[in-house]
Amino acid sequence: MALLQLTIIPLGEGVSVGDYVAGIQEKLADENAVFHLTDMGTIIEGEVQDLLHLIGKIYETPFKQGALRVVTNIVIDDRRDQQIHIGDKTKSVKRRTKMVQK
Amino acid sequence: MALLQLTIIPLGEGVSVGDYVAGIQEKLADENAVFHLTDMGTIIEGEVQDLLHLIGKIYETPFKQGALRVVTNIVIDDRRDQQIHIGDKTKSVKRRTKMVQK
Amino acid sequence: MALLQLTIIPLGEGVSVGDYVAGIQEKLADENAVFHLTDMGTIIEGEVQDLLHLIGKIYETPFKQGALRVVTNIVIDDRRDQQIHIGDKTKSVKRRTKMVQK
């Protein structure tokens, strides 16, 4: 089990691209993905081969919404000594610190 | 006002690097930064010149903790037609969608 | 036709990870991929669905070489108004500038 962070950046579609990000969220929900939206991307959990297959399935979404150019950033964090689920890494770091954050 | 996502990846320090991420969180708290930890990075808000100055101040932290090599990923999202604060972009996207997410 | 930049970062395998990057290069050559190594990643050209399939095929390489955790960064630049090949974007930028670079 790994985490994948997906960020899409449509170019030439105006300064606000929230409709494109929403399009991806809806597709992920349709695919029953386990995901979490942050201000800088969408974190999805799963086996990497399944995640790559999922990316392939949702990839055309911003182009179907009209974008002519999209930069897609994907970061995969995959460790084999333990399972990683959404929320685990933040919990583990917070156990180590005492600070308040927004 | 912009958002900056910071991710540090220490190499050669073992498979678990949570202590290094916690080190960064403590430094950010010491600097009174406005930040939010996600599973894939730390999102910090501020003016870009201040954020770059802040990165400079906390940059040595993982090396002081013993790392010999660190890959640092920084993504800055800066728009001039409106202020961006932590939480704004997720709220804006969620208004556009109706799906449930984890 | 799009460009995909792939960067792999094995954690806990020592400070030098060139053997892992070389492992990926050999796999890409075996798969007859069109690719170009830079200091910060490997740029591969192709149709996006083919590129995602290729990533799936080579993905296990660093784990087979012994890594227990790998962070994989993928950036896809895909435009539909024209084909993008390796070398096109640098040529286009250099036409616009006159500067000397290393």
Add this chain to the structure above:
Amino acid sequence: MALLQLTIIPLGEGVSVGDYVAGIQEKLADENAVFHLTDMGTIIEGEVQDLLHLIGKIYETPFKQGALRVVTNIVIDDRRDQQIHIGDKTKSVKRRTKMVQK
């Protein structure tokens, strides 16, 4: 000595953004930076504090050219057991492989 890869993505400025990338190249040349343009970004070498200062100096360039929103991606690879210069990492990987690449 570290390497920094800089990629700028102006949103809402049309599908072609080569003029913005050229603007950054010219600024880097004016600053006497040691840099190398690839299809997916610009690789700059230097001490990290100098590199962050340099990013601060060139950061406004795309906004001055008219962009209202820019996503900036920065990757820093910094190792303390040896100096890294532009070209070193590709040479080191190529020594380990025998394959032909474009």
